[in-house]
Amino acid sequence: MYPLEDGCFAPRNQWYVAAWLSEISRTPKERMILDEPVILYRTQADEIVALAGLCPHRGFPLASGKLIGDDIECPYHGLRFGPDGACTLIPSQDTIPAACRLRSYPVAARWQWLWIWMGDPALADETLIPDHVEAKLVDTDFRNAGGNYYLVPGRYVLLHDNLLDLNHVPFLHRDSFGGDGGGAIQVPEVTVHENIVTCSFSQPNIACPPFLSELLGYDGPVARQYISYFYAPCMHVIWDSISKLDPETGKAEPLGALLHIHAVTPATKNTAHYFQGEGQDFSHTEPCLAEVFRSSELVSKALDEDVSATRLIEQSIAACHGRIPEILLKADKAAVLGRRILQAMIRAEDGGQSHRLEPADAMPAA
Ligand code: FES
Ligand SMILES: [Fe+2]
Known part of the structure; x- marks a missing residue:
């Protein structure tokens, strides 16, 4: 897309600034990055978590979810996800499908901002x-x-x-x-x-x-x-x-x-x-x-x-x-x-x- 070649948007295997560190708290914050909704929050130990922003169950935006300890709870049917994106609870059943998880993104704090890697996590150097x-x-x-x-x-x-x-x-x-x-x-x-x-x-x-x-x-x-x-x-x-x-x-x-x-x-x-x-x-x-x-x-x-x-x-x-x-x-x-x-x-x-x-x-x- 203009001014790049037709169909090209942005490199993904790169670090980008996602937020000022001061913007991230215990209240989940949603930010669109490279056309993907991402939620950012701090754990109780003050570590910063970046997860995909949509619940894999029915696509509910998780930014309005509640933190239960370090897990985020989806407001729609109560599924919970840990800081690594793994689903920790499905209230209506005992088994958790393997695909039921959120993507987690590598992050790094430098100076006053939070850098995020939206591409292949294995390349996040x-x-x-x-x-x-x-x-x-x-x-x-x-x-x-x-x-x-x-x-x-x-x-x-x-x-x-x-x-x-x-x-x-x-x-x-x-x-x-x-x-x-x-x-x-x-x-x-x-x-x-x-x-x-x-x-x-x-x-x-x-x-x-x-x-x-x-x-x-x-x-x-x-x-x-x-x-x-x-x-x-x-x-x-x-x-x-x-x-x-x-x-x-x-x-x-x-x-x-x-x-x-x-x-x-x-x-x-x-x-x-x-x-x-x-x-x-x-x-x-x-x-x-x-x-x-x-x-x-x-x-x-x-x-x-x-x-x-x-x-x-x-x-x-x-x-x-x-x-x-x-x-x-x-x-x-x-x-x-x-x-x-x-x-x-x-x-x-x-x-x-x-x-x-x-x-x-x-x-x-x-
Ligand atoms: S949409 Fe999130 S729990 Fe159903
Ligand atoms: Fe200017």
């Missing part, structure tokens, strides 16, 4: 989770905070396109933080190493955005240098170094660095989970940037602009029966390379055959 030390997510020099979540009404690749295309900042965000972006951002340098797309670009002389002035205690001209890392297929981390510019000499003096943290997980074929956080290596006082992001109307407006652009493009795709025309520009290089990695990951899994949509869902060819 935790060393494939992006390196959180290298990405600075667990770097104590940075004050990182997550917690922002959006269910985006658009397919996940559109959000990756958006995050890999920072040229939209001075335009789409003209009325929020990109208003004085100094015009188009310089054409980025892009490199690919394994499943990581790295892209660097700069804004050599712009007015300090107001939300940063507050944090930095400075509102003069600044230079910003960005290095963006896309850890396909899910995580983006953008290092954003800010320097104070001396208007006389043009000399730059470092003020600090920000970390813009994003994870994108396919929910259904045309919706995506968007997890967003922020970090900073300065001003370890209140409020931190993530709190500013949560409370600032300006910044939430900016994030809404990205969500809304994704929604509008998704609507265009629907209006064009599944595939929109596009002319890719030089500045789209990072997004194109990101798409290629996703496509290659899908192809590597059974040649993509296990990910092909049902004929009724398949998009018409361009």
Whole structure:
């Protein structure tokens, strides 16, 4: 499906962010992931469980079920399932059919989020989770905070396109933080190493955005240098170094660095989970940037602009029966390379055959 090859949706044998750890409690939470309903909850020993979200008896959604100890009880006829997915009780009979069980998914907690493996559990190698030390997510020099979540009404690749295309900042965000972006951002340098797309670009002389002035205690001209890392297929981390510019000499003096943290997980074929956080290596006082992001109307407006652009493009795709025309520009290089990695990951899994949509869902060819 657009912008991937017809019939291709998302790689399954990969780790994805399923939730913020703070979202998971003793009350089961349902989340659609790669078009499958999943329930997440904590055991009494505080371990996180991820199970298929539909009861195998009659398909009742288990998110409304009750936890009895560490088992989940289906509200319809009382079947119970343990944290490993095995059925532990059928109130109306003594025997438990072998097929009466829930699929359980491997999970791993890293930093503030829960990663899930939706593919073959035998291949769930935790060393494939992006390196959180290298990405600075667990770097104590940075004050990182997550917690922002959006269910985006658009397919996940559109959000990756958006995050890999920072040229939209001075335009789409003209009325929020990109208003004085100094015009188009310089054409980025892009490199690919394994499943990581790295892209660097700069804004050599712009007015300090107001939300940063507050944090930095400075509102003069600044230079910003960005290095963006896309850890396909899910995580983006953008290092954003800010320097104070001396208007006389043009000399730059470092003020600090920000970390813009994003994870994108396919929910259904045309919706995506968007997890967003922020970090900073300065001003370890209140409020931190993530709190500013949560409370600032300006910044939430900016994030809404990205969500809304994704929604509008998704609507265009629907209006064009599944595939929109596009002319890719030089500045789209990072997004194109990101798409290629996703496509290659899908192809590597059974040649993509296990990910092909049902004929009724398949998009018409361009
Ligand atoms: S549908 Fe769940 S117990 Fe019957
Ligand atoms: Fe944006």
